[in-house]
Amino acid sequence: MWKWLKTLYHRLGSPKWFYQITGSWLPWFAGAAVVFLGVGLVWGLAFAPADYQQGNSFRIIYIHVPAAFLAQSVYIMMAVAGVVLLVWKMKMADVVAQSLAPFGATMTFLALLTGAIWGVPTWGTWWMWDARLTSMLILFFLYLGVIALREALQPQEVAAKACALLAIVGVINIPIIKYSVDWWYTLHQPATFTLTEKPAMPASMWVPLLIMLLGFYALLGWSVILRARAEVLKREYKAGWVKELLQRK
Amino acid sequence: MYFDSLSDFFNMGGHALYVWSAFAISLLLMLLNIILPWWNFKATRLQLQRQLRREAKQQANSSITEQQGEQV
Numbered sequence: 169m170w171k172w173l174k175t176l177y178h179r180l181g182s183p184k185w186f187y188q189i190t191g192s193w194l195p196w197f198a199g200a201a202v203v204f205l206g207v208g209l210v211w212g213l214a215f216a217p218a219d220y221q222q223g224n225s226f227r228i229i230y231i232h233v234p235a236a237f238l239a240q241s242v243y244i245m246m247a248v249a250g251v252v253l254l255v256w257k258m259k260m261a262d263v264v265a266q267s268l269a270p271f272g273a274t275m276t277f278l279a280l281l282t283g284a285i286w287g288v289p290t291w292g293t294w295w296m297w298d299a300r301l302t303s304m305l306i307l308f309f310l311y312l313g314v315i316a317l318r319e320a321l322q323p324q325e326v327a328a329k330a331c332a333l334l335a336i337v338g339v340i341n342i343p344i345i346k347y348s349v350d351w352w353y354t355l356h357q358p359a360t361f362t363l364t365e366k367p368a369m370p371a372s373m374w375v376p377l378l379i380m381l382l383g384f385y386a387l388l389g390w391s392v393i394l395r396a397r398a399e400v401l402k403r404e405y406k407a408g409w410v411k412e413l414l415q416r417k
Numbered sequence: 418m419y420f421d422s423l424s425d426f427f428n429m430g431g432h433a434l435y436v437w438s439a440f441a442i443s444l445l446l447m448l449l450n451i452i453l454p455w456w457n458f459k460a461t462r463l464q465l466q467r468q469l470r471r472e473a474k475q476q477a478n479s480s481i482t483e484q485q486g487e488q489v
Binding site for chain 2: 213214215216217218223224225227228231232235270271274277278281282285286288289387390391394395397398401402405410411414415
């Protein structure tokens with residue numbers, strides 16, 4: 169297993185191999201996204217029971233929780249890619265990091281926005297400067313910072329290193345988001361899913377949520393791979409295999 | 418289905434505004450994250466193909482002038 173992972177790591181480090189292998193992955197990610205999001209959406213919106221206190225507004229959870237989940241895990245992926253770039257100088261890691269940022273920013277914005285909409289009927293307010301909400305807003309600004317830094321700096325190598333550094337430093341915010349509901353007094357409820365305990369809601373509520381989460385991950389895979397492939401073509405334009413590929417139409 | 422009727426489903430127990438606006442905006446942003454990378458990929462490939470053709474033409478032209486130079 170370890171050896172296999174090592175080979176995969178080295179191969180993915182080659183732009184040519186990355187481009188070729190991910191081409192065959194795309195339809196699988198697309199198919200999984202369609203199936204999971206379709207099933208999860210219909211199940212969550214029409215079949216899951218309403219919450220006995222919140223009524224049907226609770227259905228916003230089917231976007232809110234996956235979006236918040238992805239917002240954080242995409243950021244961690246970006247930071248890991250940053251470490252790989254800085255320590256092992258793997259250029260493909262930067263391509264992946266660059267492709268992750270827009271999706272992560274979208275997810276953070278979605279989590280904030282759906283949370284605000286949900287807050288109106290549930291808390292009676294759409295925003296509060298509470299620890300969870302504020303740390304998520306900081307995460308959003310971190311994403312915007314990484315994207316802006318990439319645009320602002322030249323040459324590419326310098327921008328890559330700066331983005332990696334900012335992503336790594338910003339990781340400190342992730343545990344703050346996670347434990348904010350425990351450390352400070354907050355309106356926000358604690359985590360829906362934990363590794364150690366069964367969810368507090370019935371299966372008819374959390375199974376569609378899990379399916380939505382898988383769908384979000386599949387869409388992330390598709391979106392990031394497509395962005396990364398375009399970036400590989402741009403950066404490797406001078407390479408023989410890219411020219412050959414472009415001529416082939 | 419959890420709801421008694423279709424209109425019941427659209428009404429969302431009086432929370433229609435919140436539920437449907439949240440889902441509609443999310444759908445829009447997800448679609449953007451599908452369409453934009455797709456367009457970007459297509460555009461990148463087209464642009465690079467054009468660049469490649471232009472460079473090939475330039476190279477052909479310069480090699481012709483070189484040959485002419487030798488003949489003179």
